[in-house]
Structures are given as C-alpha cells and as structure tokens.
Amino acid sequence: MTIPMDLQPAGPGPAKIGRRGLMLVLSSPSGAGKTTIARRMLQRNSSLTMSVSVTTRPPRPGEVDGVDYHFIDHAAFERMVVDKQLLEHARVFGNYYGTPRAPVELALSKGREILFDIDWQGTQQLAENARDDLVSIFVLPPSSKELERRLHTRAQDSVEVIAGRMAKAADEMSHYFDYEYVIVNYDVENSVHQVQSILEAERLKRRRQIGLSDFVRQLQEGA
Numbered sequence: 001m002t003i004p005m006d007l008q009p010a011g012p013g014p015a016k017i018g019r020r021g022l023m024l025v026l027s028s029p030s031g032a033g034k035t036t037i038a039r040r041m042l043q044r045n046s047s048l049t050m051s052v053s054v055t056t057r058p059p060r061p062g063e064v065d066g067v068d069y070h071f072i073d074h075a076a077f078e079r080m081v082v083d084k085q086l087l088e089h090a091r092v093f094g095n096y097y098g099t100p101r102a103p104v105e106l107a108l109s110k111g112r113e114i115l116f117d118i119d120w121q122g123t124q125q126l127a128e129n130a131r132d133d134l135v136s137i138f139v140l141p142p143s144s145k146e147l148e149r150r151l152h153t154r155a156q157d158s159v160e161v162i163a164g165r166m167a168k169a170a171d172e173m174s175h176y177f178d179y180e181y182v183i184v185n186y187d188v189e190n191s192v193h194q195v196q197s198i199l200e201a202e203r204l205k206r207r208r209q210i211g212l213s214d215f216v217r218q219l220q221e222g223a
C-alpha cells in the first residue's frame with residue numbers, strides 16, 4: 001500500500017517529500033462514462049479538485065450552476081476568450097465549452113491535483129501549454145450499441161441530441177491515439193480502479209516528487 005505523502009510519518013528520518021500538482025484529463029465519446037468515473041474519483045481522493053467548465057449549453061435537469069458547469073451565454077463566453085480567462089476552449093456538439101484559467105492556476109500553485117472532463121480539442125490545447133503537468137486518459141465504451149444505450153438510459157438528452165452525439169462518436173474515438181492511457185469502461189468500479197492506479201503511478205514519477213534529491217542525500221548521510 002502507498003502511504004499518501006500527507007501521511008508520511010514525522011520524526012526521525014530525512015525531511016518529507018513534497019508533491020508537484022498534476023492535471024488529470026478524462027476524455028471520451030459522449031456517454032462512455034467519464035463524468036461517472038470522475039465523480040467516484042473525487043469521492044476517493046481528497047487531493048483532487050474538479051475543474052468546473054463554463055458552457056453555453058443549457059443545463060440538463062438536475063444540473064447545478066457552479067457545480068456541474070458555470071452556465072453562461074455566448075456573449076459572456078466570448079468575453080472570457082478575449083480576456084484570456086480560459087485555459088482552453090472548444091466548440092463541442094454545437095455548444096461552446098471552456099476551462100476557467102484562474103482556479104486551475106491557483107490549485108496547481110498549491111500542489112493540488114486537478115481533474116478535467118474535457119474533449120480532445122481541449123486536451124490538445126492543454127498539452128501545448130502544460131505537457132509536463134498533464135496526465136491524459138481516453139475512455140472507450142465496450143461497444144457502440146452500449147454507448148447508445150448509456151446515452152438513452154441517462155435520459156437527459158433528446159433523441160435528436162443523442163443521434164447527433166452518436167453520429168460524432170466514431171470521429172471522437174479516433175482521438176484515442178493522442179492520449180497516454182486508454183481504458184475500456186466495461187464496469188464502473190473496475191474503471192475507477194484503473195484510473196486510481198494511473199493516478200498513483202503518476203504521483204510517483206520522479207519529476208513530481210519535490211525534495212527527492214534532499215531525501216536521498218539525507219538517507220545517504222545516515223538520517
């Protein structure tokens with residue numbers, strides 16, 4: 001079992017090792033299950049902060065402004081683009097979506113881990129500016145039939161919207177190739193376990209461990 005860095009014992013031994021923040025991105029064709037996986041990851045990891053996007057899409061039943069999205073109109077979205085308040089933005093399925101810059105920069109400066117539910121266009125833009133901090137995961141559905149079934153059983157979009165999203169699914173899926181990790185979401189528990197494993201391995205990347213060389217030097221000196 002890995003001991004989280006905040007739980008490293010005080011007392012004798014070298015100084016504690018710190019952790020550099022990271023940006024964990026989940027992308028998929030619509031309905032594959034990334035929102036479901038993201039919610040479970042947030043419950044399991046107090047170190048994770050969800051990036052709440054802005055969108056011009058109208059809220060679905062039950063969606064809460066400021067929690068699921070910041071719902072804004074097109075003029076407000078344009079202003080955020082012009083004022084460079086968005087870290088990335090894209091038109092997806094006829095609506096505009098973007099990641100507010102300030103909360104991400106604040107969270108990263110505190111060494112936190114940030115979870116993004118964004119499409120491949122947004123991921124490309126993040127990769128251009130922050131590749132070292134980025135961990136990208138593409139979520140595939142078990143089959144096209146199951147993808148369509150999930151969109152219908154979610155029961156939040158019209159038949160026309162679902163048809164539109166299914167029509168774009170093949171193109172969306174072609175972008176799996178740009179991602180570091182790919183999982184097939186057969187079972188939610190198993191997928192969450194896989195994403196958790198990726199997160200834990202990424203935390204241990206040498207470049208993400210702050211003070212590692214001091215830790216080793218102190219060990220070598222007998223601490």
Ligand SMILES: Nc1ncnc2c1ncn2[C@@H]1O[C@H](COP(=O)(O)OP(=O)(O)OP(=O)(O)O)[C@@H](O)[C@H]1O
Pocket residue numbers: 028029030031032033034035036037150151153154155185186187188
């Ligand atoms: N492994 C799974 N098995 C069965 N149903 C699932 C699984 N994962 C997610 N679902 C269900 O599929 C539906 C779509 O999931 P979700 O909303 O998480 O997809 P999404 O990828 O975030 O979609 P979008 O891109 O449109 O936001 C939901 O009803 C969810 O409960």
Ligand SMILES: Nc1nc2c(ncn2[C@@H]2O[C@H](COP(=O)(O)O)[C@@H](O)[C@H]2O)c(=O)[nH]1
Pocket residue numbers: 027028029030053054057088089090092093097098099117118119120121122123
């Ligand atoms: N590039 C971005 N894509 C985003 C962002 N927020 C969400 N999304 C993606 O849009 C589609 C549709 O989402 P839905 O909530 O309308 O079903 C999905 O692929 C999301 O990942 C964002 O800020 N930037």
